[in-house]
Amino acid sequence: MTPPRETPPAAVGVVLAAGMGTRVGADGNKAYLPLAGRSMVSWSVEAVARSANVTRTILVFRRGERDLAARTLAAEVPQLRVELVEGGxxxxxxEENVLRHLAPDIESGAVDVVLVHDAARPLASAAMMDTAVTTARTRGGAIPVLPAADVVETDVDGRLSPPDGTLVRVQTPQAFRARPLLDAYLAAADGSFEGTDTASCVQNYTDLEVHVFPGAATNLKVTFAPDVRLAERLLQDRISRSGTR
Structure with missing residues (x-):
């Protein structure tokens, strides 16, 4: 009798869409702003779900918007299976909410990597998701970065100089081994820590090594009104090149 085949551990891709859109000028949640014929959130969810290394996809929705999230996904990416988890x-x-949702599977070993991506970065590629997951699986943690070439340093006399080359801008997706990531958020729940991104909590509460890999200039975060217009143009260009939406 052939023994049953073991199911390999899964990587879970999480899209965060529980924020507001005040700086971008949106009346409500900017994740649902239309971009190139679809909402921003559906572009981001699809990028995560299309990764060959992501087995499960979760959308974290803002409290009171479950029906909106479900309707949007059903209308715009009906071919994708996406779990919904309420945000904080x-x-x-x-992030803590979704990790508590995944805790039984993380503790059993069924989930070994968790990837976290911002809904406000609709131009990230599936290849970037793949790199984040594979790097996290082998090295512990992975974040995409770009050189911060448009900043300067000042000395005590107020003189300006270029940075030393070590300053970078951090993007998402960010991916980490699941068990230390869960442990970090459980530890943070006992205090008043509020991380600016996933990596900051990991670095505060674990010894996990977080490795960087090249980000992409096109992987912009839609924060202000001009970002909406730029993201729309870039997505339209992508559609024109590929011939698909």
Whole structure:
């Protein structure tokens, strides 16, 4: 009798869409702004779900918006299977909620990597998701970065100089081994820590090594009104090149 085949551990891709859109000028949640014929959130969810290394996809929705999230996904990416988890009052709270949702599978070993991506980065590629997951699986943690070439340093006399080359801008997707990531958020729940991103909590509460890999200039975060227009143009260009939406 052939023994049953073991199911390999899974990587879970999480899209955070529980924020507001005040700086971008949106009346409500900016994740649902239309971009190139679809909502921003559906572009981001699809990028995560299309990764060959992501087995499960979760959308973290803002409290009171479950029906909106479900309707949007059903209308725009009906071919994708996406779980829904309610977010918290902050980014950190939303991450904690989804990790508590995944805790039984993380503790059993069924999930070995968790990837976290911002809904406000609709131009990230599936290849970037793949790199994040494979790097996290082998090295512990992975974040995409770009050189911060448009900043300067000042000395005590107020003189300006270029940075030393070590300053970078951090993007998402960010991916980490699941068990230390869960442990970090459980530890943070006992205090008043509010991380600016996933990596900050990991670095505060674990010894996990977080490795960087090249980000992409096109992987912009839609924060202000001009970002909406730029993201729309870039997505339209992508559609024109590929011939698909």
């Amino acid at each position: 009052d902050t980014r950190h709270g939303s």
